[in-house]
Amino acid sequence: MFTENLKQIQRMAPLMQRVLIIDPAPASARLLADLMRNIANVQLWHAPTTRKGLEAARQVNPQLIFVELTGADVDGVQFSRQLRRSDAACRMAPIIMVTATATAGAILAARDAGVHEFLRKPYTTKDLLRRLEAVTLHPRDWVEAVEYVGPDRRRFNSGDYSGPLKRRSDVGATPEAQRITQALKIVRSAIPAIATDPSQAMRALLAQMVELQRAASVTKNAKLAEATVEFQRHLAAAAQAGVLVPQDIAKHAAPLLAFLPKDEPGKERAA
Numbered sequence: 001m002f003t004e005n006l007k008q009i010q011r012m013a014p015l016m017q018r019v020l021i022i023d024p025a026p027a028s029a030r031l032l033a034d035l036m037r038n039i040a041n042v043q044l045w046h047a048p049t050t051r052k053g054l055e056a057a058r059q060v061n062p063q064l065i066f067v068e069l070t071g072a073d074v075d076g077v078q079f080s081r082q083l084r085r086s087d088a089a090c091r092m093a094p095i096i097m098v099t100a101t102a103t104a105g106a107i108l109a110a111r112d113a114g115v116h117e118f119l120r121k122p123y124t125t126k127d128l129l130r131r132l133e134a135v136t137l138h139p140r141d142w143v144e145a146v147e148y149v150g151p152d153r154r155r156f157n158s159g160d161y162s163g164p165l166k167r168r169s170d171v172g173a174t175p176e177a178q179r180i181t182q183a184l185k186i187v188r189s190a191i192p193a194i195a196t197d198p199s200q201a202m203r204a205l206l207a208q209m210v211e212l213q214r215a216a217s218v219t220k221n222a223k224l225a226e227a228t229v230e231f232q233r234h235l236a237a238a239a240q241a242g243v244l245v246p247q248d249i250a251k252h253a254a255p256l257l258a259f260l261p262k263d264e265p266g267k268e269r270a271a
Helices: 003-015 026-039 050-060 076-084 104-112 125-137 176-193 198-219 222-241 246-257
Strands: 018-022 043-047 064-068 095-099 117-120 142-144 149-151
Touching: 003 125, 018 026, 018 050, 026 043, 026 125, 043 050, 050 064, 050 076, 064 076, 064 125, 076 095, 076 104, 076 149, 104 117, 117 125, 142 176, 142 198, 176 198, 176 246, 198 222, 222 246
Parallel strands: 018 043, 018 064, 064 095, 095 117
Antiparallel strands: 142 149
16 A cells, blocks of 8 residues: 555654654544554554643653544644644654644634644555654754744645745745744844743743854854854853843844844744
8 A cells, every 4th residue: 555655654763753643533543543553553542632632642652642632621832832832742742733624713713822734534554654754854944933843834734845945044944043033033032031921032032042152163163152152151151040130131132133134123023
């Protein structure tokens, strides 16, 4: 049945050995489980509610998660948002949202909650394989901001997309300059959020320090590297002292934010 896809499936298999299905309907969950078993040798867990899905995610650390958009005691958008902002080991695991009611609003809500792919019912094995290929063999950049946590939304539902690339930045790899700009914009928007969401704000800031250090190394930008290290040291000292004041953080971030292009007005909107 899968002879023509055998090599592809062999490449995907190690990345989807542990699969969690969150679905209030046992028959629907069983159908998806059977299809997954026919595709590869996988371990499967089923959770009938959002709460049990979050518990299972922490316990089994799935490599891949399927979640229904809506159902009795299941809210796929809420599950995705909570998992992405949790400290679970699988918080970055690919999420494929499944539903028969694929409205524009539902698709946007799923994308903004950090979902990787959207699978519409009724679906074929070919449809499922395309989503599996998208999440395992074509990983997307991870965005750790305050308002958004998840994969780069510009590639959402790539299993369906076959048209032309629409942004200049979509041609080839994202230029390092654009990566630096996005990281700095996230830093800028995360600083005031320290007052309202300190945990995610700090996680976003620290994630951007890693990204900026990597970008500085690749571009051999010694000044950016120095500014990043200095700001990271201040963040660490402030966190250790338990004194996170947005105004103070902003003051120490100024040398780093000076690397933002002058034509970048307004707040960051994560990809």
